[in-house]
Amino acid sequence: MRAVIFRLMGVIVLMLVGAGLVGWWFGPLPAALVACAVALVVIGVDTAAQLRVLAWLKWPRHDNIPTARGVWAEMLYRAARQLRLWETRVAHEEDKLKRFIEALQASPNGVILMDASDQIDWCNDTAAAHFGLDPKRDLRQHAVHLIRNPEFFAYMGAKRFDEPLLMRRNGSYGPLLLSVQIIPYGEGEKLLLSRDVTQVxxxxxxxxxxxxxxxxxxxxxxxxxxxxxxxxxxxxxxxxxxxxxxxxxxxxxxxxxxxxxxxxxxxxxxGDPHQPAEERMDMRQMVERLAADARALSAGRHRIKASADAGGLRGARTELTSAFSNLVSNAVRYTPPGGEVRITWRVLHPDYGDPYAEFSVSDTGIGIAPEHIPRLTERFYRVDRGRSRESGGTGLGLAIVKHALLRHQSELRISSQPGLGSTFSVRFPLARLDLAKPGQAAGAPDAPRADRESISA
CATH class of the missing domain: 1.10.287.130 (Signal transduction histidine kinase, dimerisation/phosphotransfer (DHp) domain)
Incomplete structure (x- = not known):
């Protein structure tokens, strides 16, 4: 404001001085002409500055700010400063929007934004996978035209969104059960949330x-x-x-x-999240004890054979003994009288890869059909319910075996043929093996070959 006043006073003083000098020498008419000329020059300069400012305001940029003097320079400075503040705010808001979109994309739930006409404004990749959508191609398309499901069509038509809708769809990896919830917001817009509840x-x-x-x-x-x-x-x-x-x-x-x-x-x-307390178990003694238990359970009706290589196994004795005992007792129960049950512990040194150990129980029993093998470790799953109850089984033995072995990073393998028998093998990684003999420090030289020969019972 002060600059404007000083400028006006300067212009008036210039007009008066110029007009006074000319009027002193040439009279009043030339003085008036000089005053008008000064006013026209000032107006012309201001108009030119105004045009430059207006041209810059149409496409404002920091690198082409026009030069000006006086009040126009002040106005350009303030406009440029506001432009920088506005651009900073816009960049900040765009960054917030970008991070919000990234958060929606990372959500395990599907998200679809729809306008008041139920047209898709945006969807994340999870929703696209749930409903078979293309996040770019299907924008501005009606949701009910793309999600072709009678239950969803009725859900959208009823406009009662208090409870979620459970709908089934065929996904890329099999059938899906989706929980779909519509949340109205704004001026008729809708937020669609989808959640895969198949596993639930x-x-x-x-x-x-x-x-x-x-x-x-x-x-x-x-x-x-x-x-x-x-x-x-x-x-x-x-x-x-x-x-x-x-x-x-x-x-x-x-x-x-x-x-x-x-x-x-x-x-x-x-339910126990903690790793079990581990100890070294002599597997020869373990196999001998399992064979003795099998003979007691068989009562002389089967041939029980056992063999074990030298070496130990590190793990929870109670859990592994329970797992091994379940495998041995199952073999005895499901093998007819006169059959054979073989218990084996082997330490294998393959040409490629680390050594590993394998505990196996083989029998010449009734065998298992291939379609039953994948479900054997399910709780209470029985191939023959009547025979299982007659043999005294609870239907939980192999489930216990599976969970005990998972806690020891081992793998259960099952091979069987109906009428020929079955073999249940447990493979333990190198980290679980203790190849030193009792009383020999781990890492000491290997025992002589004779000390590692298999034993038979």
Whole structure:
């Protein structure tokens, strides 16, 4: 403001001085002409400066700010400063928008933005995978035209978005179950959120099956015991008959106890996040003990053979013993009398790669059909339910084996042919092996060949 006043005062003084001097010498008319000329020059200079400023304001840039004097220079300075502030704010907002879009892209849920006409404004890659969309090609297309699903069409038409919609679709890796939720916002716009709940549904189905199986497994022996108790109270039995009934009740009680023990073991293996306390186990002694248990369970009805290379295994003794015992007891139970069960521990040194060890249990039993093998380690899965119950199995043995081996970074392999028998092999990595003999420090020279020969029982 002060610069404007000084400029006006300067122009007035210049006009008065010029007009006064000319009027002193030439009279009033030339003085008036001089004053007008000075005014026209000032107006012309201001007009030129104004035109330069207007031209710059149409396409303002920092590198082509026009030169000016006086008030126009002040105005250009202030305009350029506001331009820099505006560009800084725009860049900041664009960066925030970019990071927001990146966050939506990284979301595990699908996100679709729709306008008031249900046309797609934007979608992330997860939503594109859920609904088979192209994030660029399908923009400005109606969602109901692209997501061809009768349930979704009815959901959008009803406009009741309080509850999510569960809809099934065929994805790239198989059928999907999607939870779709519409959230209205703004002036009729909509936010569509999609979530893949396929695994949640599978887990819930497994939970229902697990509860149903446990209830059935416990209910059956309880029903038998309750019937015997009622019979003992209502009827008179001889001593032999009473002893027989009590024996049957004891069998059912043992069955429930084994089931509860296996459930507790499985719950511990699945729910304990900590690595088990490890110790060195002599596998020759382990194989000999497993063979002795197999002979006791077989009661002379099978040929039990065992062989073991020298060396030890590091791991949780309780968990690995439980896993190995389950494999051995299954082999004995499902092998007809006169068959053979072989227990083997081998330390292998391949030509390529690190050494590894393999514990295997082979039998000449009834075998398993190929379609059943992938599901053998599921809880309560039985190939033959009647035979499994007759043999005293709970249906949890191989599930316990799987989880115990997973905690020891080992791999279970199953090969079987119906009518010829089965082989269950467990492969342990080098990190789990202790090839030194008891009393020999790890890393000491290898024992003589004779000390590493297999033993047979």
């Amino acid at each position: 549904e599978r887990t819930e189905a497994m939970r229902r099956d697990f509860v149903a199986n446990v209830s059935h497994e416990i209910k059956t022996p309880l029903t038998v015991i309750a019937g015997f108790v009622e019979s003992l109270r209502a009827l008179e039995f001889s001593i032999e008959e009473r002893d027989h009934i009590l024996g049957l009740m004891q069998e059912q009680s043992d069955r429930m106890r084994h089931l509860v023990d296996d459930l507790l073991t499985l719950a511990h293996l699945e």
